[in-house]
Amino acid sequence: MMAVRSIWAVARQTLLECFRSRLALALLAVLLVIILGLGLSMQDSTTLKSRLQAFLAYSSGLTQLLVGVATVLLGCRAVSGDVQNKTIFLVASKPLGRWHYILGRWLGLSLLNAVLLGAAFLTMDLLARHIRSCPTETETRIARGEQLDRRLDLDRHEVDNNLMAARVARNPQPYDLDAQVSAELERLDKEGGMDLAIRYDIIQMLQSRQGAQKRPVGVDDPEVEAIYQDQGVQASLRQKVIEDLRKGQQEQKQLVAPGQGLWLTFDHLPPSNEASGLELRYMLTPARTPKDETLRTGWMLRDPASGGSVPSPARTDPVKQVISMPLAPQAIGPDGTLRIQYFNLQGDTEVHLKSEDVTLLYRVGSFEGNMLRSALLTLVGMMFLAALSVMFSSFLSFPVACLVCMVALGVGYASDFLLEATRLPNYQAPQAYQVFCLAVVKGLLFFLPSFNQLSPSGRLVEGLVVEWREVIGQAAVWFGRPAEGSFWANLGFVPEYGAGLKMALALLIGCIIYQRRELAKVQV
Amino acid sequence: MxxxxxxxxxxxxxxxxxxxxxxxxxxxxxxxxxxxxxxxxxxxxxxxxxxxxxxxxxxxxxxxxxxxxxxxxxxxxxxxxxxxxxxxxxxxxxxxxxxxxxxxxxxxxxxxxxxxxxxxxxxxxxxxxxxxxxxxxxxxxxxxxxxxxxxxxxxxxxxxxxxxxxxxxxxxxxxxxxxxxxxxxxxxxxxxxxxxxxxxxxxxxxxxxxxxxxxxxxxxxxxxxxxxxxLARRSLTQITTERLDGDTLSQLMAVLARAGKEVLSVETPKDKLETLFLRIIHDAQRQRTSPQTAVNTGQLAEFLRATPGQPEKQVLEELLAPAAEPKPETPEGVSAQSGQAQGAAVEPPPAPASQEVLAELTDSPARQTPTAQSASPESAQPMQADQAVIDELLGKDEKNDGRA
Structure with missing residues (x-):
């Protein structure tokens, strides 16, 4: 209890300090002015939907940026400022455990974040409602006296039902390709194709290393043979061949010939009476683009009541563009499954319908609730940033701590790119520097969360839900589904953790360092 | 220990x-x-x-x-x-x-x-x-x-x-x-x-x-x-008295010379600048105070007192009273000031309590105080060696002379 009172005393002081220093107030003022400016000035967009999307994208992005900067600046000054100004002399002479002080500083910054984000998201919500209340082009024309049907106002429909909502997006079930892949693998092994595929991969690798001075390399080349004999390389390349096979099978499955159809299955859907705003989104990629850049498309829903199929009218869809098509909730069966078949009605080309290009969306909550969860998700990220800056501030000076935090922030945002950039080659033994780079990146990413995952901007713009499970999951440890063949597959679960655990780790390190450091400097 | x-x-x-x-x-x-x-x-x-x-x-x-x-x-x-x-x-x-x-x-x-x-x-x-x-x-x-x-x-x-x-x-x-x-x-x-x-x-x-x-x-x-x-300088003695005229001073010097004691200095005591400053500021404060600056009440916070509830003496008042109303200083007065106002000093006095100084000068038993400042028996010995001179200064010589 005493610890709680100590921590609260420091947290309260930190909050007061942040506001009295005027930096937080200035940033809050700038933030609100920008959000208000964005909300009230975006008149040029062609549709209400795009205006609202632009507002949500810019305002949520700016909120994260400015609150992030405020957190880093104030957090990095929190401890190092006290040490530098020697105000820590008085604090440390009071009955206050050093870890109380660190936790108090972090809690104060987190409360500041909550205040800033609360104000920003509340303003965003109010302005989003204001934009929603603005007339669409159809409504303007109706107001001018034109005879138009309000029910055909797609812009209004999109804004009210899709954007100002919280919807879940589901991809179709993956195809079961194991049987085909196994059969193909067996054939390759029997006919010696696997060896050949591996040797070709090695040749490809050798030629890529030779650069411009390529020399002809055959499958029997001694250099190829030497690499081939390396068991590690062979196993790695075999795995690559299997992945390629699976990819090939997948692509073949998703390639729809003229006049042919492809079934897509969505499962784990809510009951039909609870699913509103059901919408299918897809993007078609033709093998050969028609001259008019459109494709004739047909869709057929399976009726769960009768077991038969219900065709929808044929459509003409533009190529490589996301198409939206509303579906009736009755298409969801009692088992929570929806099946729909795509037909390629374009007579002259095959069409690629990739799983990741097809999404089924349905409404699960309100826009306001989604804003709240978005704010909380952002808050989790900012709380991590506060922990990180307090940690660095516990042993680095203000400018150095700021610099390190900014770098960490960049690494957190670029985590996917960094992992891809440092991926080890699978066709040869990795060089020492490559292993080192990968270890560094993995070490950093073990410590840093992916800030992209903690950013709700993309989902707000698409009207996609930020789930409670995700918010809580980011703040805690949970159990996920393990990857096949991994160590965790034997146990049936894999422990996963979000920013919360990393936050605790940062604070623990900060407390340990601060506990062991001297707070006064040499003055002799 | x-x-x-x-x-x-x-x-x-x-x-x-x-x-x-x-x-x-x-x-x-x-x-x-x-x-x-x-x-x-x-x-x-x-x-x-x-x-x-x-x-x-x-x-x-x-x-x-x-x-x-x-x-x-x-x-x-x-x-x-x-x-x-x-x-x-x-x-x-x-x-x-x-x-x-x-x-x-x-x-x-x-x-x-x-x-x-x-x-x-x-x-x-x-x-x-x-x-x-x-x-x-x-x-x-x-x-x-x-x-x-x-x-x-x-x-x-x-x-x-x-x-x-x-x-x-x-x-x-x-x-x-x-x-x-x-x-x-x-x-x-x-x-x-x-x-x-x-x-x-x-x-x-x-x-x-x-x-x-x-x-x-x-x-x-x-x-x-x-x-x-x-701080004690056992080899020296300081006497503070009312202002002496030239004759008395000469007699005093003669007594000391007869006793074989060298007079190192004879000075008229001065107020310390601090005392003067405090007196002026105190008078000014009595006339006007500005609430926006520091004004000491001189009152110890109640929770710091030994017996809560009882008002404390105004520390500042107590200190400034002698300075505000100058009067001839007795040996007690001098020593109470702890070196603030020096007597007609042969040497600035150390800071023991006035009773102790008197006791030493008059060879009466020193008051034992529990503080660390009380003199040890060894340190008192040099004072006994000067007893004859002190007696003479206090008039014993005159008495003796009269009898003679």
């Missing part, structure tokens, strides 16, 4: 060596320091700049870690959180949060002692009154003058009614009036039984306040003892 229970701060072989980036020894700020501060005493760390006073205090506070040696406060390590509940600290500069006002400052430090709201409010009010900042309680500390900052610094050090008060250069940067008030306050706290460790290079402060002093130089303890032990 002091009772171990009474040792508030004890160090044994305490050392602090600063190293450079390559861990090479750079400087020994404190070397092999062994001191023991007893309960209820005012202990001074005296030394020039860079002598290791502040480093010692920082180690006592747990802000620095000793390189070698042992250190205990109330029998525990310096970083023990519970120990810090009994400790008050005033650093050499008042390192306060400039964005807080005085009230918020004290409230914050009160919170760190887990005081409840009503207690914090009570103590904050009393302390602000005590240090004379009630009128400026809601001004930001960053706008305070240095003297006002020292006052609020002192108030925060007392928020928990500490058993041990550590004061680093408490009067630095203060005007003479404020410094005097501070010294009075410290003296009053000492009388209340607080243990006080005082670090300063201001000799007058140490002389006024300390029971025992450790003199440091280059990180090492050069001398330690009570002021009596350190």
């Amino acid at each position: 002091a009772n171990e229970q009474d040792v508030v701060v004890g160090t044994v072989g305490l050392s602090k060596t600063f190293r450079d980036f390559w861990l090479r020894e750079k400087v020994a700020a404190v070397h092999d320091l062994t001191i023991s501060v007893q309960r209820g005493e005012v202990y001074g760390l005296l030394g020039p700049n860079g002598s290791g006073k502040s480093t010692t205090l920082k180690m006592i506070l747990g802000l620095m870690f000793p390189t070698a040696g042992r250190l205990a406060i109330f029998g525990k390590g310096p970083r023990d959180v519970a120990t810090k509940r009994r400790l008050g600290f005033l650093p050499e500069e008042s390192y306060l949060y400039p964005f807080l006002n005085a009230h918020e400052t004290l409230d914050y430090y009160g919170r760190l002692f887990h005081q409840d709201r009503s207690e914090r409010k009570r103590r904050t009010g009393m302390l602000l009154d005590m240090v004379g900042l009630s009128g400026a309680a809601y001004r930001r500390v960053g706008e305070y003058s240095k003297g006002m900052q020292r006052r609020i610094g002192m108030a925060q050090a007392l928020i928990n009614d500490p058993d041990l008060l550590i004061l680093d250069e408490p009067t630095s940067g203060m005007d003479p009036l404020a410094a005097r008030q501070f010294k009075d306050l410290i003296g009053e706290l000492a009388r209340r039984g607080k243990t006080i460790i005082l670090s300063s290079h201001l000799l007058a402060d140490m002389e006024d306040l300390c029971d025992r002093v450790a003199i440091l130089f280059a990180g090492q303890l050069r001398s330690e003892g009570t002021l009596e032990e350190l």
Whole structure:
């Protein structure tokens, strides 16, 4: 209890300090002015939907940026400022455990974040409602006296039902390709194709290393043979061949010939009476683009009541563009499954319908609730940033701590790119520097969360839900589904953790360092 | 040998060596320091700049870690959180949060002692009154003058009614009036039984306040003892009397010459500049006070008193009364001033209580006081050797001459 009172005393002081220093107030003022400016000035967009999307994208992005900067600046000054100004002399002479002080500083910054984000998201919500209340082009024309049907106002429909909502997006079930892949693998092994595929991969690798001075390399080349004999390389390349096979099978499955159809299955859907705003989104990629850049498309829903199929009218869809098509909730069966078949009605080309290009969306909550969860998700990220800056501030000076935090922030945002950039080659033994780079990146990413995952901007713009499970999951440890063949597959679960655990780790390190450091400097 | 229970701060072989980036020894700020501060005493760390006073205090506070040696406060390590509940600290500069006002400052430090709201409010009010900042309680500390900052610094050090008060250069940067008030306050706290460790290079402060002093130089303890032990000049005698005319003075010199004593100097005593300054400011304060600056009430905060509820004497009033109404100084008066007003001095007197001085001069038994300032039997012996001269000065010679 005493610890709680100590921590609260420091947290309260930190909050007061942040506001009295005027930096937080200035940033809050700038933030609100920008959000208000964005909300009230975006008149040029062609549709209400795009205006609202632009507002949500810019305002949520700016909120994260400015609150992030405020957190880093104030957090990095929190401890190092006290040490530098020697105000820590008085604090440390009071009955206050050093870890109380660190936790108090972090809690104060987190409360500041909550205040800033609360104000920003509340303003965003109010302005989003204001934009929603603005007339669409159809409504303007109706107001001018034109005879138009309000029910055909797609812009209004999109804004009210899709954007100002919280919807879940589901991809179709993956195809079961194991049987085909196994059969193909067996054939390759029997006919010696696997060896050949591996040797070709090695040749490809050798030629890529030779650069411009390529020399002809055959499958029997001694250099190829030497690499081939390396068991590690062979196993790695075999795995690559299997992945390629699976990819090939997948692509073949998703390639729809003229006049042919492809079934897509969505499962784990809510009951039909609870699913509103059901919408299918897809993007078609033709093998050969028609001259008019459109494709004739047909869709057929399976009726769960009768077991038969219900065709929808044929459509003409533009190529490589996301198409939206509303579906009736009755298409969801009692088992929570929806099946729909795509037909390629374009007579002259095959069409690629990739799983990741097809999404089924349905409404699960309100826009306001989604804003709240978005704010909380952002808050989790900012709380991590506060922990990180307090940690660095516990042993680095203000400018150095700021610099390190900014770098960490960049690494957190670029985590996917960094992992891809440092991926080890699978066709040869990795060089020492490559292993080192990968270890560094993995070490950093073990410590840093992916800030992209903690950013709700993309989902707000698409009207996609930020789930409670995700918010809580980011703040805690949970159990996920393990990857096949991994160590965790034997146990049936894999422990996963979000920013919360990393936050605790940062604070623990900060407390340990601060506990062991001297707070006064040499003055002799 | 002091009772171990009474040792508030004890160090044994305490050392602090600063190293450079390559861990090479750079400087020994404190070397092999062994001191023991007893309960209820005012202990001074005296030394020039860079002598290791502040480093010692920082180690006592747990802000620095000793390189070698042992250190205990109330029998525990310096970083023990519970120990810090009994400790008050005033650093050499008042390192306060400039964005807080005085009230918020004290409230914050009160919170760190887990005081409840009503207690914090009570103590904050009393302390602000005590240090004379009630009128400026809601001004930001960053706008305070240095003297006002020292006052609020002192108030925060007392928020928990500490058993041990550590004061680093408490009067630095203060005007003479404020410094005097501070010294009075410290003296009053000492009388209340607080243990006080005082670090300063201001000799007058140490002389006024300390029971025992450790003199440091280059990180090492050069001398330690009570002021009596350190300051007494047993080979000299000082007599303070009403102004003497030329004849009397000649007779006096003759007596001394007959006794074979050399007169080193004969001077007319002067007021100390501090006394004059205090008198002028005190008069001015009586006429007008500005509520927005520091105005000391001279009243000790109730929670710091031994018996809560009883009003304290105005410390400042008490101090200034003799200065405001000058009158011929008796030997008691001189010694009560502890060196502020020097008598017609052959040598400035040491600081023992006036009764002790008289006892020594008249060869009556010295009053034994429990303080560390009481003279030891050995130190009293040289005074007996001068008895004949004193007798002569007091008129015995005349009597004898008359009989003759």
